[in-house]
Amino acid sequence: MRVSLEQAIAKLKQGEVVAIPTETVYGLAADATNDTALKKIFAIKQRPADHPLIVHIGDISQVNDWVTVFPEVAIRLATAFWPGPLTLVLPAKNHVSRVVRGDEPTVALRVPNHPLALALLKQSGLSVAAPSANLFTQLSPTTAQHVEAGLGEAIPVLDGGACNVGIESTIVSVAANGQWQLLRPGMINQEAIANIANVGLANVTASDEAGGSIDIDASQTTPKVPGQHALHYSPRTPLRLFNDRVSLNQACKTFTEAHVTCAAMLIGNGDAPSCKAMTLPDQPDKVAEQLYSTLHSLDAMQVDCLLVELPPHTPGWIAVLDRLHRAGHQ
Structure with missing residues (x-):
């Protein structure tokens, strides 16, 4: 069911879910402060409850509403790549919903680079959690038609055309001490992250850590984030x-x-x-x-x-x- 920007905002404020366009993939959006609405995302996607959601915010000034600390490294990354396909995982404030955090002590934030998504965030005053608008582990949608084919035509969809990045955002966690980890690769690559973070490539990636190829500080834990399931982004056909x-x-x-x-x-x-x-x-x-x-x-x-x-x-x-x-x- 296609909806206008105004209808999408109204539905989100009423605690409903709406599929929205971003530059990466279409997201199944809900008010990130409304646990009842957030639980609808998990039910529709058939997504495990311990998988955190990415919160989409309107601009960098809103980060401090969600986090206990916004390290200088994270500020540099956000300034360089927002709006854009970069998600930052930062220490969460206590008020941030456990549903959106997946019971993690961190929260994942990004500013999308799509005119309709930004207009929705600005005009509504909301921040929205918006994982890919598909069933868990299945192919991500990059058009409104993909959303309807995967989730059914009853889902409200704000049609913003085809996504121009086409795969999910790069995810980087930044600890309070400024140490960063690349947790999911995206079209902003590790070299670009390192150049801005100005810390060098000595920082461990999640794949390095999983492979045991690098010794890391035991106090530096790897947050759980979207996209780490072994089977993901998968078509129905073998x-x-x-x-x-x-x-x-x-x-x-x-x-x-x-x-x-x-x-x-x-x-x-x-x-x-x-x-x-x-x-x-x-x-x-x-x-x-x-x-x-x-x-x-x-x-x-x-x-x-x-x-x-x-x-x-x-x-x-x-x-x-x-x-x-x-x-x-x-």
């Missing part, structure tokens, strides 16, 4: 990942001979498989922008299996690789 075009094309041939239908997502130039295929340009930002939309289109083909060509394992592709590996988790 998905297989391939490191190169040759192996993908061979798999397509094998499936076809076994009368298994398939469709493929390709990156860049190269020999095409015999099955239906969609090709994305060999550019990380373009693939990110089109990734979920492409997977939604392939999913709608109702084939037996999706074949996905992985991009190179290089720093510029880390965020796309993260989403694809979680989408294809077995």
Whole structure:
């Protein structure tokens, strides 16, 4: 159900949920101070209650309403990247809802870079929690049509067109002492974070810590944040990942001979498989922008299996690789 900006604001103030556009993906929004409304998000998404929500605020001046400390490192990051696809995880004030925090001592905040989202936040005076407007672990929506296909047409949707970043925000936690951790990769990469934070790359990432490759201060804990579930961002159709075009094309041939239908997502130039295929340009930002939309289109083909060509394992592709590996988790 499409709604106007004014209708969306009215519904949010009445404690309802509304799907709203951001530059990353569409979010299922609710008043971040209304526990009853927040619990509707979890019910609709079938999301575990201990998964924190990201609170979308109108500008940097509102951060201190939510946090006990706003470290200088976090201020620099917010100043550099807000409005934009960066979420900061900071120590929460006691009044911040345990529902929005997922019982964590921290709160996740960002200022979205989408004109409709910013207008909604400014005109309503609200801050809204807005995880992706889809069922838990399924493909994120980057259009109003994706929201309706995934959650049903009864969900109010504020249509702001296609999302132009296309994957979820980078998440960085900053402790009271200024130490930071990259908890979810996004299109603002670790090097860009380090350059602004001015602390260098000695800071541990969540993946480094999980792999045991770096010794860290035992007092520095890793907050729970969205997007860490092993299976995430996943189409309904089984998905297989391939490191190169040759192996993908061979798999397509094998499936076809076994009368298994398939469709493929390709990156860049190269020999095409015999099955239906969609090709994305060999550019990380373009693939990110089109990734979920492409997977939604392939999913709608109702084939037996999706074949996905992985991009190179290089720093510029880390965020796309993260989403694809979680989408294809077995």
